[in-house]
Amino acid sequence: MAGARTPAISHTPFAIGSPLIFMEHIISVLVENKFGVLSRVAGLFSGRGFNIESLSVAPSLDPSMSMMTIVTRGDDRIIEQIVKQLNKLIDVIKVVDLNENEFVERETALIKVHTKPEDRAEALRIADIFRANVVDSTPTTYTIEVAGDTKKMEAIINLLQPLGIKELVRTGRVAIAREPIRPATAQPKRIAKE
Amino acid sequence: MKLTGAEIFVECLKREGVKTLFALPGGVVLKIFDILHQQKDIDVILTRHEQGAGHMAEGYAKATGKPGVALVTSGPGMSNIVTALVDASMDSVPLVCFSGQVSTSLIGNDAFQEADNMGLSRPCTKYNFLVKDVNDLAVTIKEAFYVATTGRPGPVLVDIPKDVSMNKTDFKYPGSVSIRGYNPTYDGNKWQIKQAAEAIAKARKPILYVGGGVVFSGASEELIELAEMMNIPVDMTLMALGAFPGEHPLSMGMMGMHGTYWANMAVHYSDLVIAVGARFDDRVTGKVSEFCPHAKVIHIDIDPTSIRKNVNVDIPIVGDCKRVLRELNQILRATVNGEQKELRKPWLDQIHEWQRAHPLTYEQDSNGPIKPQHVIKRLYELTKDRDPIVSTDVGQHQMWAAQYFKLTKPRRWLTSGGLGTMGFGFPAAMGAQAAFPGRLVLCVAGDGSVQMNTQELATAVVNKLPVKVVIINNRYHGMVRQWQDLFYEGRYASSYLDVVPDFVKLAEAYGAVGLRAAKVSEIDDVIQEALAVDRPVFVDVPVDQYENCYPMIPAGGCNHEMILADPPELKKKQVVGTPVVGEDKDTVLTA
Numbered sequence: 001m002a003g004a005r006t007p008a009i010s011h012t013p014f015a016i017g018s019p020l021i022f023m024e025h026i027i028s029v030l031v032e033n034k035f036g037v038l039s040r041v042a043g044l045f046s047g048r049g050f051n052i053e054s055l056s057v058a059p060s061l062d063p064s065m066s067m068m069t070i071v072t073r074g075d076d077r078i079i080e081q082i083v084k085q086l087n088k089l090i091d092v093i094k095v096v097d098l099n100e101n102e103f104v105e106r107e108t109a110l111i112k113v114h115t116k117p118e119d120r121a122e123a124l125r126i127a128d129i130f131r132a133n134v135v136d137s138t139p140t141t142y143t144i145e146v147a148g149d150t151k152k153m154e155a156i157i158n159l160l161q162p163l164g165i166k167e168l169v170r171t172g173r174v175a176i177a178r179e180p181i182r183p184a185t186a187q188p189k190r191i192a193k194e
Numbered sequence: 195m196k197l198t199g200a201e202i203f204v205e206c207l208k209r210e211g212v213k214t215l216f217a218l219p220g221g222v223v224l225k226i227f228d229i230l231h232q233q234k235d236i237d238v239i240l241t242r243h244e245q246g247a248g249h250m251a252e253g254y255a256k257a258t259g260k261p262g263v264a265l266v267t268s269g270p271g272m273s274n275i276v277t278a279l280v281d282a283s284m285d286s287v288p289l290v291c292f293s294g295q296v297s298t299s300l301i302g303n304d305a306f307q308e309a310d311n312m313g314l315s316r317p318c319t320k321y322n323f324l325v326k327d328v329n330d331l332a333v334t335i336k337e338a339f340y341v342a343t344t345g346r347p348g349p350v351l352v353d354i355p356k357d358v359s360m361n362k363t364d365f366k367y368p369g370s371v372s373i374r375g376y377n378p379t380y381d382g383n384k385w386q387i388k389q390a391a392e393a394i395a396k397a398r399k400p401i402l403y404v405g406g407g408v409v410f411s412g413a414s415e416e417l418i419e420l421a422e423m424m425n426i427p428v429d430m431t432l433m434a435l436g437a438f439p440g441e442h443p444l445s446m447g448m449m450g451m452h453g454t455y456w457a458n459m460a461v462h463y464s465d466l467v468i469a470v471g472a473r474f475d476d477r478v479t480g481k482v483s484e485f486c487p488h489a490k491v492i493h494i495d496i497d498p499t500s501i502r503k504n505v506n507v508d509i510p511i512v513g514d515c516k517r518v519l520r521e522l523n524q525i526l527r528a529t530v531n532g533e534q535k536e537l538r539k540p541w542l543d544q545i546h547e548w549q550r551a552h553p554l555t556y557e558q559d560s561n562g563p564i565k566p567q568h569v570i571k572r573l574y575e576l577t578k579d580r581d582p583i584v585s586t587d588v589g590q591h592q593m594w595a596a597q598y599f600k601l602t603k604p605r606r607w608l609t610s611g612g613l614g615t616m617g618f619g620f621p622a623a624m625g626a627q628a629a630f631p632g633r634l635v636l637c638v639a640g641d642g643s644v645q646m647n648t649q650e651l652a653t654a655v656v657n658k659l660p661v662k663v664v665i666i667n668n669r670y671h672g673m674v675r676q677w678q679d680l681f682y683e684g685r686y687a688s689s690y691l692d693v694v695p696d697f698v699k700l701a702e703a704y705g706a707v708g709l710r711a712a713k714v715s716e717i718d719d720v721i722q723e724a725l726a727v728d729r730p731v732f733v734d735v736p737v738d739q740y741e742n743c744y745p746m747i748p749a750g751g752c753n754h755e756m757i758l759a760d761p762p763e764l765k766k767k768q769v770v771g772t773p774v775v776g777e778d779k780d781t782v783l784t785a
């Protein structure tokens with residue numbers, strides 16, 4: 001039993017550009033849909049030196065709650081802290097580390113390609129291969145909408161880049177567990193009894 | 195009948211049983227002050243600085259276990275109390291702080307005395323609320339008290355815009371509230387508790403490492419039962435002092451950076467660490483990778499994030515210390531027999547050996563300069579029969595007070611542990627005194643620290659808060675000087691205070707009592723004299739300027755590698771006699 005004790009967090013906290021040796025985790029966070037919640041979550045990550053690779057948030061089925069999808073990296077203990085610290089926030093209703101089970105993930109990107117006349121056909125062909133949609137077009141541009149996992153995003157971006165990508169926006173990833181997760185709560189958000 | 199927001203505010207505070215409000219007014223909260231002025235149930239203590247109000251509320255809360263309540267104005271009023279909020283979050287003090295805000299229509303416009311109170315307080319509160327509608331005020335206040343005092347306690351801020359305090363609505367105060375995202379765990383997992391009991395029964399060299407959580411949950415009785423039943427020595431963190439009786443044979447006193455030799459050796463060589471309501475702070479663990487390297491760790495805490503944050507834990511138990519210990523004791527009671535005492539005899543013998551080898555010491559020459567430890571020890575001995583409440587500032591004097599005051603009960607010890615806030619002691623003592631007018635409240639202050647809140651002398655005088663402040667006056671930021679002695683070759687960068695006010699005259703200037711003990715032989719008399727008056731007293735005690743506080747584990751060092759006395763090369767420099775002032779400071783103390 002003798003020997004050195006492993007500190008729970010064995011490295012100095014990192015802020016941006018997380019070391020890739022750490023495993024990526026996708027964490028679903030069900031939160032109150034009200035002002036200030038995003039800054040509480042963001043403040044938790046920046047204040048404790050946890051990394052956020054992407055964060056997306058929108059109202060959930062129940063409009064009083066929002067679902068956040070946070071992509072982060074860390075070893076087991078960092079992820080454990082992230083999950084616990086998120087749970088500790090009063091506006092957080094439920095936290096699920098999706099990596100614990102199977103899940104599907106998607107991201108959407110809008111890619112505006114500057115097309116010379118001779119490249120327009122090529123742009124459409126690439127879009128077609130990736131089952132992407134052209135959602136807008138001007139004499140000199142196509143705006144292509146593509147959805148998929150990270151690999152697909154990177155692949156289409158790589159192919160379109162030589163044609164000239166003018167602008168690119170990505171939603172950040174959203175993910176969902178394959179098996180049903182027990183619905184968080186049917187409780188009203190604040191109960192005040194006489 | 196419809197009430198204004200201000201009336202609702204006061205009504206809510208009454209329903210919450212608030213007796214004392216520490217406050218300082220300003221434009222946007224005048225309506226509230228006006229209503230407070232017209233009632234008698236809540237005593238409003240006007241402080242001279244919002245930081246003072248915050249620390250008073252903390253002292254009140256630490257001494258009573260009830261939430262401390264403060265009210266400040268927008269902008270600078272709010273920013274001035276931020277230090278106390280940070281302090282309270284670090285030390286889990288239940289506070290409810292109300293701040294005024296500019297009217298809702300002006301928020302975000304950089305209005306006069308507008309500050310982003312929500313933004314300022316977000317990282318230093320357990321939760322914060324902006325009340326945008328007077329109809330939400332009562333429920334929000336109820337929720338604020340609920341959040342501050344349940345689970346792991348902490349500060350909560352409620353920001354009240356001016357128009358909200360003026361608008362009217364029907365008043366209904368909820369009897370109870372619940373918040374769906376907030377469900378603290380109080381009962382420990384039964385299976386884990388059973389595992390813990392088995393580990394405790396088997397351990398040959400167990401140690402209880404207890405923190406402030408034991409105080410907050412009121413678990414002292416259970417702790418004493420556990421320690422006595424199983425014959426387990428008890429190490430206390432700075433926050434826990436008093437949670438276990440200081441003079442109990444199983445008390446090891448304080449552990450950590452300036453803890454006792456035996457407390458630190460015991461945790462280092464133990465085979466089972468039972469952490470209760472403690473959070474493995476770096477001032478306790480030293481080098482984390484070398485902390486209790488031979489031990490299994492049981493960790494009981496109400497805050498799941500405390501567990502496995504700094505140190506790996508073998509048996510984690512999330513729950514309220516009192517409930518978990520009670521359950522643990524129940525299991526152990528059924529299994530306990532004479533065997534455990536026998537099993538642990540060699541361990542306790544070893545600890546006594548350590549105790550004999552390196553007791554806390556200092557040498558007081560009866561004609562020489564006063565040793566700071568001596569003043570504190572005498573203060574303890576002369577007051578212990580009166581069961582005093584003791585607050586401290588931050589620095590060497592704080593550590594000596596922690597070493598020499600052997601408090602017998604919890605909620606007698608008010609100190610800023612997590613944040614280490616200079617200036618905390620005096621107002622905190624006043625807060626405790628406001629809660630317990632008849633009790634003896636002492637403050638062991640530093641000459642540097644006390645200057646951060648001396649304006650509160652006025653508050654103490656006006657409100658008849660007869661706290662006894664003993665200033666350990668070494669004319670230095672002594673703790674800084676000590677680090678400079680040990681790690682910066684005696685270069686005293688900005689630690690010498692040069693001008694220290696005449697604390698006797700300062701006290702007198704405010705209408706308080708000022709006393710001074712200039713010689714060893716005067717100490718007892720002066721302390722007795724201070725205790726005899728029913729007014730606030732500043733006792734100035736000029737002490738040996740170069741005394742250092744030991745044992746000391748250098749930051750990041752291992753717990754069994756303590757510095758026990760000034761290293762020999764430093765000894766030469768300690769040529770004391772006449773106080774060293776001004777220009778000779780370099781020559782006297784450079785190697």
Ligand SMILES: Cc1ncc(C[n+]2csc(CCOP(=O)(O)OP(=O)(O)O)c2C)c(N)n1
Pocket residue numbers: 587588589590591592614615616639640641642643644666668670671672673674
């Ligand atoms: C507000 C604040 N500023 C700075 C520090 C850093 N600090 C820690 S101890 C100390 C010196 C305290 O001096 P004094 O109150 O005279 O106590 P002594 O160590 O001399 O007993 C300082 C500056 C602090 N803890 N708090």
Ligand SMILES: [Mg+2]
Pocket residue numbers: 589640641642666667668669670671672
């Ligand atoms: Mg000093």
